Amino acid sequence: MSLSRSIALIGAPTDIGAGHRGASMGPEALRVAGLAEALRERGLEVHDTGNLLGPYNPWLPPTDGYRHLAEVVDWNRRVMDAMGEQLKAGRLPILLGGDHCLGVGSITAVARHCRETGKKLRVLWLDAHADFNTSQVTPSGNVHGMPVACLCGLGPDALVNLGGSSPAIQPSEIRQIGIRSVDQGEKRLVKEYGLDIYDMRFIDEFGMKRAMEKALEGVDADTHVHVSFDVDFLDPAIAPGVGTTVPGGPNYREAQLVMEMIADTGRLGSLDIVELNPAFDDHNRTGLLAVDLVESLFGKSTLMRD
Numbered sequence: 001m002s003l004s005r006s007i008a009l010i011g012a013p014t015d016i017g018a019g020h021r022g023a024s025m026g027p028e029a030l031r032v033a034g035l036a037e038a039l040r041e042r043g044l045e046v047h048d049t050g051n052l053l054g055p056y057n058p059w060l061p062p063t064d065g066y067r068h069l070a071e072v073v074d075w076n077r078r079v080m081d082a083m084g085e086q087l088k089a090g091r092l093p094i095l096l097g098g099d100h101c102l103g104v105g106s107i108t109a110v111a112r113h114c115r116e117t118g119k120k121l122r123v124l125w126l127d128a129h130a131d132f133n134t135s136q137v138t139p140s141g142n143v144h145g146m147p148v149a150c151l152c153g154l155g156p157d158a159l160v161n162l163g164g165s166s167p168a169i170q171p172s173e174i175r176q177i178g179i180r181s182v183d184q185g186e187k188r189l190v191k192e193y194g195l196d197i198y199d200m201r202f203i204d205e206f207g208m209k210r211a212m213e214k215a216l217e218g219v220d221a222d223t224h225v226h227v228s229f230d231v232d233f234l235d236p237a238i239a240p241g242v243g244t245t246v247p248g249g250p251n252y253r254e255a256q257l258v259m260e261m262i263a264d265t266g267r268l269g270s271l272d273i274v275e276l277n278p279a280f281d282d283h284n285r286t287g288l289l290a291v292d293l294v295e296s297l298f299g300k301s302t303l304m305r306d
């Protein structure tokens with residue numbers, strides 16, 4: 001990655017797709033944890049574009065299998081437009097979520113940018129969850145459990161067709177890492193769509209190094225790598241500040257290795273940092289950890305390599 005590359009921070013302060021309130025405070029927690037300063041320290045130019053404005057969370061129960069679908073669509077349109085604008089300007093956009101439903105807008109923009117520029121797309125989905133539910137099988141109606149399905153063409157028309165062509169991505173363009181909570185009906189869909197998943201069982205058996213080697217296989221000079229970093233990917237012992245904790249996630253060293261191996265490809269083109277929920281955090285500990293990991297993602301490595 002060339003160090004002159006400029007970065008755009010895009011705040012999307014909403015918890016519209018989540019089952020707990022508070023991810024709306026994520027962008028500010030990341031700023032307070034020093035995200036922009038840390039990236040500048042790495043020699044990168046950082047433009048904080050501020051926060052997008054979108055509908056408030058009416059906090060209603062789901063209807064027809066979705067909670068707040070209209071508002072979710074509205075937020076995702078804004079995210080898609082903002083990400084698209086920065087990609088067009090040649091900047092590397094970082095979405096500061098916000099809950100993970102925003103991955104639809106973010107990755108739809110990235111996929112379109114790849115089509116327009118003739119790049120291959122590799123999405124690395126770092127998460128405890130597969131986020132492949134539909135309104136038929138969701139246990140919650142929360143759209144943050146559905147973005148990967150929507151991106152693959154399975155979901156409500158307004159999200160599936162957000163960028164005007166469906167599906168936004170092929171299942172073969174995504175790799176999921178750290179997965180350890182997949183709902184019953186979701187499991188069936190994930191198999192049917194042939195998602196490439198490096199779950200905690202794989203990581204236990206073969207190690208994070210092997211999982212990442214596999215996840216990065218085929219990434220070359222023509223590849224745009226998008227990282228969708230759901231902070232609940234991390235073990236809750238080190239990252240309590242999320243709404244949907246699942247025990248048994250990657251520890252600090254494993255998470256660092258993930259980020260370092262992605263950095264080593266030099267192909268990082270865009271990033272989501274989502275699901276950080278300060279209402280569940282302890283003195284912004286999880287926000288600080290997220291910033292620390294993002295530094296590694298942008299090439300802050302061991303003393304040996306610097």
Ligand SMILES: NC(=[NH2+])NCCC[C@H](N)C(=O)O
Pocket residue numbers: 099100101129131133138139140141142144145146181182183230232244275
């Ligand atoms: N992005 C997330 N944190 N997703 C959590 C999803 C939890 C659960 N699978 C659901 O669909 O409700």
Ligand SMILES: [Mn+2]
Pocket residue numbers: 100127129131144230275
């Ligand atoms: Mn997620």
Ligand SMILES: [Mn+2]
Pocket residue numbers: 127128129230232233244275
């Ligand atoms: Mn998750």
